[in-house]
Amino acid sequence: MNPSQELIRLIWDAVKGKEQDYTRLNLKKSILLLATPMILEMLMESLFAVVDIFLVGRLGAYALATVGLTESILMIVYSVGMGLSMAGTAMVARRVGEKNYRQAGTATYQILITGGILAILTSLVTFFFAPDILQLMGADQEVLTKGIGYTRIIFGSNLIIILLFLINGAFRGAGLPHLPMRTLWLANGINIVLAPLFIFGVGPLPAMGLEGAAWATSISRGIGVLYQLYHLLNGKHLLKVVRENMVLSYGVMKQILKVSVGGMGQFMIESASWIFLTRIVSEFGNNALAGYTIAFRVIMFTLLPAWGLSSAATTLVGQNLGANKVRRAELSVWLTARYNMVFLGLATAAFFFFGDHVASLFTQEPEVISIASDGLKIITLGYIFFGLGMVMVQAFNGAGDTRTPAFINILVLWIIEIPLAYLLAVYLGFGVTGIFVTIACSHSSHALISWWIFRKGRWKAVKI
Numbered sequence: 001m002n003p004s005q006e007l008i009r010l011i012w013d014a015v016k017g018k019e020q021d022y023t024r025l026n027l028k029k030s031i032l033l034l035a036t037p038m039i040l041e042m043l044m045e046s047l048f049a050v051v052d053i054f055l056v057g058r059l060g061a062y063a064l065a066t067v068g069l070t071e072s073i074l075m076i077v078y079s080v081g082m083g084l085s086m087a088g089t090a091m092v093a094r095r096v097g098e099k100n101y102r103q104a105g106t107a108t109y110q111i112l113i114t115g116g117i118l119a120i121l122t123s124l125v126t127f128f129f130a131p132d133i134l135q136l137m138g139a140d141q142e143v144l145t146k147g148i149g150y151t152r153i154i155f156g157s158n159l160i161i162i163l164l165f166l167i168n169g170a171f172r173g174a175g176l177p178h179l180p181m182r183t184l185w186l187a188n189g190i191n192i193v194l195a196p197l198f199i200f201g202v203g204p205l206p207a208m209g210l211e212g213a214a215w216a217t218s219i220s221r222g223i224g225v226l227y228q229l230y231h232l233l234n235g236k237h238l239l240k241v242v243r244e245n246m247v248l249s250y251g252v253m254k255q256i257l258k259v260s261v262g263g264m265g266q267f268m269i270e271s272a273s274w275i276f277l278t279r280i281v282s283e284f285g286n287n288a289l290a291g292y293t294i295a296f297r298v299i300m301f302t303l304l305p306a307w308g309l310s311s312a313a314t315t316l317v318g319q320n321l322g323a324n325k326v327r328r329a330e331l332s333v334w335l336t337a338r339y340n341m342v343f344l345g346l347a348t349a350a351f352f353f354f355g356d357h358v359a360s361l362f363t364q365e366p367e368v369i370s371i372a373s374d375g376l377k378i379i380t381l382g383y384i385f386f387g388l389g390m391v392m393v394q395a396f397n398g399a400g401d402t403r404t405p406a407f408i409n410i411l412v413l414w415i416i417e418i419p420l421a422y423l424l425a426v427y428l429g430f431g432v433t434g435i436f437v438t439i440a441c442s443h444s445s446h447a448l449i450s451w452w453i454f455r456k457g458r459w460k461a462v463k464i
Contacts, residue, residue, distance in 0.1 A: 011036050017178030019238055022316055023097055023323035027332050031312045031339065037181035038172070038308030044181075046301040048188035053297045055195055056213055057362045061286040062140075063210050064363075066147030068293035069137045070154055072278040075271030077122055077155075081162040083264025083402070084115045085169030087256045090318050090400040092173030092239065094464055097322020101238060105245040108170040108232070110252045112163070112241075114260075119162040126155035137275070138282035146210065153214035160221045167228040172315055174239035179231050187224030191216050259464055262402025266393075266409050273413035277435055280425050288432050291371025294362045295436075298372070299379055302347040303386065309340050310390040317398030317459075326460050333395040333454070340387035348383040351376045375436045382440035389447025392454045400464035408449050417442035 010029060014036035022030045056063045088111040095104035126133065130151045134144055164187070168180035197205060198212030208215065232241050281292045316332035351358065359372035393405045417438055424434025 007032075015040070015178060015181075017176065020175060022175050022319050023325060023328075027316075027328065027335055030316060031332065031336055034175070034177050034312035034315055035309045035336070035339075037177040038311045039305045040308075041177070041181035041184045042304035042306075042308035044185045044188045046304045048191055049297045049304075050301050051192050052195060052213060052217070053294060054362055055199055056210065057290075057294070059199070059210055061290045061365070061368070062142045062146055064290035064293050064368075065139070065282075065286045066134075066143050066150055066210060067213075068278060068289050068296070069134055069139055069143065069282070070147070070151045071293075072137065072271075072275045073126070073133055074154060074161075075274055076268060077119075077126070077158050077161060078165070079264050079267030079271050080118050080122060081115065081165030082267045083260040083262070084111055084118075084162070084256070085165040086263035086266075086314075086397045086402055087111065087260035087400075088166055088169040089173035089314055090259060090398055090402075091256065091464055092170050093175075093315055093318025093398060094322040094400070096174050096238070097319035102245070104170075104174060104239055105241045106247075106249060107252055107256070108167075108239065109241050109245045110249055111166050111170065111256055113248065114253055114256055115162045115166045116159065119159040123156055123158040126158065127152055130155055138279055140286065142286075149211040150214045153211060153218060157218040157221065160218060160225055163225045164221055164228070167225070167232060170232075170239060171228075172311060173318060174237075175315055175319065176237060176239060177311075177315075179228070179237070183224045183228050186227055187220045189220075190223055191220035194220060255464065259400055259402055262404075262406045263397065265406035266402065269406060269409040269413055273409075273417055276418050277421055277439070280421055281432055281435060283426070284431055287365065287367045288371055290363065290365070291359075291368045292375065292432060292435070294359060294368065294372040295375025295379070298351075298358055298362075298376060302344065302351075302380075302383075306340055306344050306347075306387055307390060309343065310336060310387075310394045312336050313391050314394045314398035317395050318400075321399055321460070321462075329399075329460075330457075333391060336394075337388050337391040340391050341384050342387075344383040344387040348380045351380040371432050374433055378433070378436040379440050382444040385444035385447040387447075389443065389450050392447065392450035395454060396450075396459050399459040399462045401459045401462045404453060404459070405450070408446060408453070412442055412446040412449065416445065 010032050014033045020033055053067065056067055088108065091107045092104045095107060131144060131148055134148065134151060168183060171179040194216035195213055198208050198216045201207030231237060235242060281288050313333050313336040317329045320329035320332065355373040355376035358376060359369045363369060396404050421435050421438040424430045424438055425432065428434065
């Protein structure tokens with residue numbers, strides 16, 4: 001079999017979902033098998049984000065501003081989901097590496113219960129205080145009047161969002177990345193179909209405007225969660241939750257919370273940073289917010305697949321540490337980082353030369369296009385460093401060392417990024433351009449600090 005045929009066969013095995021022992025398989029093959037479905041999963045998530053903002057943009061700048069403000073707050077909810085998901089991925093990967101599949105199922109059940117309780121609490125708080133939250137974020141009267149329905153629907157579906165994160169994290173830890181891929185392809189595929197129908201209406205179905213986008217997202221993600229639960233409970237996969245796993249274990253829940261605190265901290269710190277940046281951008285008006293939102297969504301179109309590739313390091317580190325193969329775990333990180341940096345380097349060139357054309361796909365307003373284009377060109381100058389940093393962070397998380405990335409986030413995103421953004425954007429008068437420069441510099445610094453700490457090797461001794 002020639003190299004091309006071998007590559008096609010491996011990609012097909014990855015998409016098909018052939019289960020592998022990632023503590024023994026060749027590392028390059030392991031990365032390809034794990035990363036392929038993760039990249040495809042994130043590509044679909046990215047496609048949904050771009051299509052969604054394209055459709056919402058047709059409703060006007062207020063709609064784009066509403067989505068931008070809502071998502072900046074929703075990042076806190078994502079922080080809870082991602083923190084617990086990290087704990088799930090790390091713990092399940094360790095148990096699978098130890099070949100203790102029953103405990104992997106027990107850990108998964110405890111994660112779902114813990115996450116479900118937290119999700120319900122956050123849904124209640126954000127739903128009832130949605131107007132106050134938007135006002136605090138600097139929303140003008142048009143956003144408060146026309147956008148509150150969208151915000152409340154999105155906040156009310158927090159349980160769905162968190163379950164989606166948690167179950168996918170457990171599947172990744174078990175080395176089953178094809179199931180998260182299929183989940184998001186199903187959910188986002190349905191969303192792409194429903195969104196234009198709900199937003200603009202068709203036949204007897206009335207146009208619901210911005211609220212239609214929220215309903216389409218909530219319904220499609222709910223269908224995705226049902227698909228996940230089917231595969232988790234049917235007993236046909238390496239990771240399964242059966243009746244004997246469905247007993248509350250406060251010891252396991254305590255360990256989950258201990259590991260997830262660092263993960264939640266990572267994303268809450270990052271989310272708070274994005275909230276502050278969005279709040280600063282809101283000072284420059286709806287056009288600035290619209291351009292910023294477009295740039296952010298398009299950038300996520302490439303960062304999410306890169307995140308999918310870097311997630312291969314999470315599974316490989318967790319499973320190989322569980323199998324006491326420390327050197328193999330470290331080598332998997334360096335290989336994954338190399339591939340990720342090449343991918344984002346290519347993306348940098350594309351956005352730098354074609355940023356104007358990309359931005360013009362989402363709006364016809366010249367000022368918004370100009371702001372979005374500047375964001376794409378400036379932020380992506382740090383992409384190669386982003387590629388390195390993503391993999392380092394995922395390696396820490398895969399080892400169960402979620403605190404180190406959290407401390408790095410405090411240093412870079414709070415102590416450096418927020419003051420620098422205010423200095424450049426407001427005090428020195430660079431406006432939104434100052435925000436974009438700050439993001440590129442801060443996240444590049446984050447990557448270099450993560451790389452330096454990873455080389456020290458303390459992550460190898462973490463026990464979970």
